[in-house]
Amino acid sequence: MNNWIKRNGGHLIVAAIFFVLTYAYFLNPIMQGKILYQGDVLQAKAMQKEIMDVKEKTGHAPLWTNQMFGGMPSYQIWAKYGKNLTTYVIDGLKGIFPNPVDTVLLYLFGAYMLFNTLGLKRWLAAAGAVAFAFSSYNFIYIEAGHANQAYAIAFFAPLVAGIIMTLRGQYILGASLTAFFLAMEIRSNHVQMTYYLVLALIILVFIELYHAIKAKTTAQFFKAIAYLSVGTIIAVLVNAGSLWTTYEYSKLTIRGKPNLKSETTAQSTGLTKDYAYLWSESPTEIFTFFIPNAYGGSSSTTMGEDSKVAKALIDKGVDPGQAQQFASQLPLYWGNKPSTVGPWYFGAVVFFFFVLGLIIIKNRIKWWLLGAVLLSVFLSFGKNLPFISDLFFDYFPLYNKFRAVESTLVIASLCFPILAFLALNEVFENPDKAYIFAKAKLAFYITGGITLLMIVLPGLVLSFKGTEHQNLINNLAQLFRGDMGAANSVAGALVEDRQTLERQDAIRTLIFIAIAFGLVWIVIKQKINTTFAAIVVLGVVLIDMWSVDKRYLKDDTFVSSDVINQAYVPREVDEFIMRDKDPNFRVMDLSLSDPFHDSHSSYFYKTVGGFHPARLRRFDEIVENQFSKSVNHDVLDMLNTKYIITADPKTGTANMQTNNTACGNAWFVKSVKYVSGADQEMQAISSFDPKNEAMIDQSFKKTVEAKTLGYDANSSIKLVSYEPEHLVYQSGSMANQVAIFSEIFYDKGWKMLIDGVEQPYYRANYVLRAATIPVGNHKVEFIFHPASYYTGENISLAGSVLLILALGGAVYTERKKTQPAKA
Structure with missing residues (x-):
C-alpha cells in the first residue's frame, strides 16, 4: 500500500487540488445550502411530475406519462435503466457530490x-x-440546466484517451477503458454531443490509417x-x-419523417433547416474564442x-434615471442568434499556445486536432455557411435530427x-531552444498582433451592428417622434x-498572451x-478561465430551495382544477x-400542451394544423379537454372555463368515415362531431369491420381504473361498436385486452386510439409493456457483465505486467 501511495502520490496531490478548485468555485452556494437555478431543470420537473408521483407511490417509474401533449413515452423524460451498470455509476456520483460539483x-x-495518456507530465496535464474543464460553455451548459x-461532454476526453491507448498498442486496457x-457517454443520453464526437473520431481514424x-x-x-470494435x-x-x-x-x-405530404420535402426526415440552424455562429463570432466580449x-x-x-x-433631454433604465434594456450582444447565455471562450493563454502548436507540433495528432477544429467551426456557422452545413444536413445520417448547430463547437473546445x-x-x-523561441515569437506576433488590432481598430474587423440594427433605429425614431438624427445618435x-x-x-487578452509568452521566455532562459513553470501556467489559466466563467x-x-419550490405555486384556477377527482382529463x-x-x-395536471424537444410528430402536426392559427374546439373535445384557461388581456389574470362538450375518457361513435392518407385525415378533423363520428384511415378498415358494426344508443364505456401504463374500462353494449379512447395512439408497446385476451386496436382522429368492442359487457384494458425496454434491459444486463469482465481482465493484465519477472 505504501509503495502504491509513493508511486501515485503526485496524482493524489493533483486530485486533491481538483477537489479544492471545484468546491472553491461553488463554496458560497454550498455553504449557504443553495441550489442551482436551472431553467431546463425546472421544465423537466414539470415534465416528470406524474412519473415521479407514481414512482414514489409504487416504487416503479412508468414508461408512459399523460402529463403532456396528451400522452407520450417517458424514455426521454425520465426512465430507470436498472440493469445498466452505468446507471449506478452516475447515481453514485450524483449521490456523493452536490450538483454541479460532480460534473x-x-x-x-x-x-x-x-x-497523461498523451505523455504530458503531471502538472502540465x-x-x-x-x-478544458473551465472552457466557458462547459459552465454555461451547467447554468442552463443541460x-x-x-455529462456527455465530460466523457469526451477519457473516451479519446482509451481510443489513443488502443491505437498505440495497449489493446486490452485501451479497449476496456473505451x-x-x-x-x-451513451448513458449520458445526449445523442447530439456523442454524434459530434464521432465525427471528430472518424477524422482521427482516417489519419491513423x-x-x-x-x-x-x-x-x-x-x-x-x-479491439475498439469489441469495446464499442x-x-x-x-x-x-x-x-x-x-x-x-x-x-x-x-425528428422523424413527416406524415403529411404537404410537409414532405426532398429532405423530409428530421428537423427543418430553419429550426436546426436557428442558433448558428456568425463567422466573425469566433473572435470570442480569445476575446470573450467581442x-x-x-x-x-x-x-x-x-x-x-x-x-x-441625457444630451437629448431625457431624465438621467430614465436614460439609464432605457440604456440597460438595449442588447449589447449583437450576433444573429436569437439569444445567447454567453460566448464560446477557450482562453487567451490557450489561444496563444494553440497557435504555437500549429507551428511547432510535428506529431500527426496535430492534423487530427486541426481537422476536427475546422470541421466543428465550419459546421457551427450553420445558415451562415450553407455550402458545408447543407451538405451535412442533407446527406450525413442523423445530422438533420439536431438543432443549435453552434453546439458543434464542443469539439473545438476539446481540441x-x-x-x-x-x-x-x-x-x-525540445532541446533546440533557439528554434522554440523563434517560433514562440512568431506565435506571439500573430496572436498579439490580432489582439492589438482588436484594441486599436476593432471596427475594421467587426461591425458591432446586429442584423436588426436598422429596425432598432426605426423603433428609436418612433420613440423620438420621427427624429432620425436622435435615433442614429443613440444607435x-x-x-x-x-x-x-x-x-x-x-x-x-493581450495581457494574458504576454504573460504566456513571458513564461516561454523564462523557461527557455532556464530561469x-x-x-x-507548469504550476504557474495552471494558475494563470485558472485565473483567465475562472474570471470569465464567473460572468455566467x-x-x-x-x-x-424555497425559490425553487415557489416556481410551482398553484394559482387559484390551478387549485380549483386540482380538486377534480377525474383521473385522466x-x-x-x-x-x-x-x-x-x-x-x-x-x-x-395533465395538459394538451407542454414542453419537450422530442414530442411525437403526429401530435406536433395537430398543433401546427389545428391550434397555430386558431384553436379547433372539436380537437380539444376529442382530447378530453375539460378545462380551458385564458388570461385577461388587461390584467393578465388567469381565468378558467369548463368545457362541457369534452368527449370524456372513452365513448362509442355512431358512424365511421374512412379517409385515405394523413392529409385527408387531418382535413377531416378540421371540422367534425367527435362525439358521434370517427375519422379512420382506410388502411384500418378490415380491422374496424372484423365484426358487423351497429349502434346502441344506451351503450356505455367508462374508465374505471387509471395508471399511466394500465388503463381499465368497463363497456356494455347490445351491438358491436367502435369505441374511441382519448389516449394517444402509439403502437410500439401498447396492447389492448378484452376480458384478458389481446385484441387489435387502431388509430382514429389522427392521434387517438380506437377499437371495435363486441356486444355484451366487457373489461377493456390498455397495457404499456414495450419490448424495446424490457428485452433491451436484459441485453443491458449481459453487456454490463461483459464490461465488468473486460475491466477486470484489463486490471489483471496490467498488474501482471508490473510484477517483476521471476528468474
Whole structure:
C-alpha cells in the first residue's frame, strides 16, 4: 500500500487540488445550502411530475406519462435503466457530490487522464485539464440546466484517451477503458454531443490509417480497430435498453419523417433547416474564442452608468434615471442568434499556445486536432455557411435530427487545449531552444498582433451592428417622434458601448498572451524549472478561465430551495382544477405565452400542451394544423379537454372555463368515415362531431369491420381504473361498436385486452386510439409493456457483465505486467 501511495502520490496531490478548485468555485452556494437555478431543470420537473408521483407511490417509474401533449413515452423524460451498470455509476456520483460539483470533477479528471495518456507530465496535464474543464460553455451548459449535455461532454476526453491507448498498442486496457467511457457517454443520453464526437473520431481514424499504410503497420492498426470494435459493441450492449427505446421512439417524433405530404420535402426526415440552424455562429463570432466580449457577451449583458447610450439620451433631454433604465434594456450582444447565455471562450493563454502548436507540433495528432477544429467551426456557422452545413444536413445520417448547430463547437473546445498543451510540452522537452523561441515569437506576433488590432481598430474587423440594427433605429425614431438624427445618435452610442466592451476584453487578452509568452521566455532562459513553470501556467489559466466563467455561472445563479419550490405555486384556477377527482382529463392553458413550449401547467395536471424537444410528430402536426392559427374546439373535445384557461388581456389574470362538450375518457361513435392518407385525415378533423363520428384511415378498415358494426344508443364505456401504463374500462353494449379512447395512439408497446385476451386496436382522429368492442359487457384494458425496454434491459444486463469482465481482465493484465519477472 505504501509503495502504491509513493508511486501515485503526485496524482493524489493533483486530485486533491481538483477537489479544492471545484468546491472553491461553488463554496458560497454550498455553504449557504443553495441550489442551482436551472431553467431546463425546472421544465423537466414539470415534465416528470406524474412519473415521479407514481414512482414514489409504487416504487416503479412508468414508461408512459399523460402529463403532456396528451400522452407520450417517458424514455426521454425520465426512465430507470436498472440493469445498466452505468446507471449506478452516475447515481453514485450524483449521490456523493452536490450538483454541479460532480460534473466539474468529471471534466477535470477525464481531461487529466487524456493529457497523461498523451505523455504530458503531471502538472502540465493538470493545467491542461483545468483549461478544458473551465472552457466557458462547459459552465454555461451547467447554468442552463443541460445536465445530460454537460455529462456527455465530460466523457469526451477519457473516451479519446482509451481510443489513443488502443491505437498505440495497449489493446486490452485501451479497449476496456473505451468500452467503459463509451458506455458512460451513451448513458449520458445526449445523442447530439456523442454524434459530434464521432465525427471528430472518424477524422482521427482516417489519419491513423493513412500513417499506418505509410509506415506499413496496418496489421497493428486493424488489430487496434478490432479491439475498439469489441469495446464499442460492449458499450452498445450495456445501453441496449436506452438505445433501442430511443431509436424506436425517435422515428415517430419531430425528428422523424413527416406524415403529411404537404410537409414532405426532398429532405423530409428530421428537423427543418430553419429550426436546426436557428442558433448558428456568425463567422466573425469566433473572435470570442480569445476575446470573450467581442460580440457583447450574453443577451443579458448590460452597460454600467457610464454607458454612451445613457449619455446620448441625457444630451437629448431625457431624465438621467430614465436614460439609464432605457440604456440597460438595449442588447449589447449583437450576433444573429436569437439569444445567447454567453460566448464560446477557450482562453487567451490557450489561444496563444494553440497557435504555437500549429507551428511547432510535428506529431500527426496535430492534423487530427486541426481537422476536427475546422470541421466543428465550419459546421457551427450553420445558415451562415450553407455550402458545408447543407451538405451535412442533407446527406450525413442523423445530422438533420439536431438543432443549435453552434453546439458543434464542443469539439473545438476539446481540441484547442489539447494542441495548446502539446505545444507547451514541446517547449519544455525540445532541446533546440533557439528554434522554440523563434517560433514562440512568431506565435506571439500573430496572436498579439490580432489582439492589438482588436484594441486599436476593432471596427475594421467587426461591425458591432446586429442584423436588426436598422429596425432598432426605426423603433428609436418612433420613440423620438420621427427624429432620425436622435435615433442614429443613440444607435451610434450603442455601437460605441459594444466597442468599449470588446476593447476592455481585448486588453485583458493581450495581457494574458504576454504573460504566456513571458513564461516561454523564462523557461527557455532556464530561469525556472519546468515543474514550477507548469504550476504557474495552471494558475494563470485558472485565473483567465475562472474570471470569465464567473460572468455566467456565478453565485447569484444559485437560490434557496424555497425559490425553487415557489416556481410551482398553484394559482387559484390551478387549485380549483386540482380538486377534480377525474383521473385522466386534460387542460388547455392559453394563459401561457406558448402553451406548446412551456411545461409549467403540466406540473399540476395533465395538459394538451407542454414542453419537450422530442414530442411525437403526429401530435406536433395537430398543433401546427389545428391550434397555430386558431384553436379547433372539436380537437380539444376529442382530447378530453375539460378545462380551458385564458388570461385577461388587461390584467393578465388567469381565468378558467369548463368545457362541457369534452368527449370524456372513452365513448362509442355512431358512424365511421374512412379517409385515405394523413392529409385527408387531418382535413377531416378540421371540422367534425367527435362525439358521434370517427375519422379512420382506410388502411384500418378490415380491422374496424372484423365484426358487423351497429349502434346502441344506451351503450356505455367508462374508465374505471387509471395508471399511466394500465388503463381499465368497463363497456356494455347490445351491438358491436367502435369505441374511441382519448389516449394517444402509439403502437410500439401498447396492447389492448378484452376480458384478458389481446385484441387489435387502431388509430382514429389522427392521434387517438380506437377499437371495435363486441356486444355484451366487457373489461377493456390498455397495457404499456414495450419490448424495446424490457428485452433491451436484459441485453443491458449481459453487456454490463461483459464490461465488468473486460475491466477486470484489463486490471489483471496490467498488474501482471508490473510484477517483476521471476528468474
